[in-house]
Amino acid sequence: MPAGPHSPSAYPPGPYPLDHLVLPTASLDGARARLNSLGFVVAPTGVHPFGTENCCVFLEDATYLEPLAVGNAQAAAKAIADGNVFVARDRAYRDKRGDEGFSALVLGTGNADADHMRYVEAGLSAGDMLSFSRAFADAAGKSDTASFKLAFASGAGAKDAFLFACERINPPKVDRTALQAHANGATGIIEVVAVSDQPSEQHRLISIVARGPASGQGSTAIGLPNATLTLLEPAAFEARFGIPAGAPSELRFAAVVFSVRRADTVAGLLAACSVEYDIRGNDIVVRPAPGQGAAFIFREIA
Template sequence: MTETAARAFDHLVLPAASLDTARDRLTALGFTVAPTGVHPFGTQNCCIYFADGTFLEPLAVGDATQRDAAIADGNVFVKRDNDFRAAQGDDGFSAIVFGSRDAAADHAGYVADHLSAGEMLSFSRPFVDTSGKEDTASFRLAFAVAPSLPARFFFACERMNAPAVDRSALERHENGATRLLGVTVVSGDPAATAAEIAQIAGAEADSEGDSHQVSLPNGCIDILDRKTYAGRFGIDPAIDGAGFVLVSVGVDDVKAVKALLPMRGISSRLVGGGLLVPAAPGQGAAFFFEETE
């Protein structure tokens, strides 16, 4: 991007074959999962909201006819989701989303920098809180793609209308989760991928040894080669080729999460000061729980 102000994380998109599977898995991990949200173009979600304003968006296809019509109409969000599923399967981690104050300006910048993934998208959908109160959420999106990550995508999300509902109950989690800390990406050329992501985010890329990082106002994106990732976390990336492989979540107490998960039949292990949960159906990526101050 031509601007220099780094964009913050807004949310992450985690495709799922079934929202029921995603809801069951994420609830077992100790998250509070929001009621199903329905998009006007065939997809639906069941989000996990954090107290810092970020969230995770498990995404499934709810109406294939609407989806196909949206793709034919040039809806970039639905097309990229459909392309991801065709290439990678129905479960995974497809998009990193940044907050935006002006999606139109972001789109113009992506076009000028030859990073645009297609036309902007504006839409609204109902939002329901835990008490059943409903309001309308409206968004405007500008899309980008990194050449070294062709099956994934990025977008800047401008929240045009924040629903007047109480989200606090949805932001309290049994596992003590409070915020999105970061994302880990694997790439055959981490330096090049870091430079591309930094340009999309309007941020700077830094490197230290085999680790490359893009720092954002509210988190960071680590870019590693497959060998470095396996050495750091003790598992191989659960994807073929380059892509998004791990979500770091801040929690109050890692030991409490470690005690909770075996009761749910979920395997985990300590890695450094954090707790690693490998990817599973409905989860989208590996999760890494870290304590925050």
């Protein structure tokens, strides 16, 4: 039987693939409404066993967005007290930057235990590993249980961003086809853009976590098998997207570039939903908004 996308044998030496992005939000209802207005199909609410909940956007390339809210504050507080790094980092992010944003980049792995050891040895571990399971439902209501094992990494003292490796122990046996049929024609994530006052200082962190060095001397791009991770200084970010880079930060994830089938379909949909956007070269740029914690860029891919 061929190796699945998240089985150990699917990870030869080299960079890990982008798995998903974590987007904190104050309200899943607000996130769902905003994402619907951008032309995305949003999955049913998923509830974690430690107080947080999500409503994911799944894409054809097997990546996804994870809008994340606190559904049970008491359970979340207990999880933090018990050493749950995922919930603790979510709390730290919200305390510093508010309830809307883009807190974490997640890479797929076939061996989270080995990744945790790499992070510890490099002095980059953000804390203990996390294993958990939760129910998953498809668009038709069919349910299964999804299980994950996570290993966390972060720069020293950084509160604006963290990274983690995600091993899918038990991928749910459900049909995601309907959840991937987006009205905007989005098919995948081709680039994630981070802002840093000192991007060269972040290369070690990201290179170790992603298992891939930056391409070229002093380059700000790290190639993953399915996407590019780009680090920009604030001025370069503003020049590229026409969006303020925000407060100074060691590392902050700021933009997501989606591949779409037709740019004119996206433009028409956004106009019909009264969503403001700008055109920057071949890109359609939508600024962050409540329920959409990062700039979303839509790019037609032939």
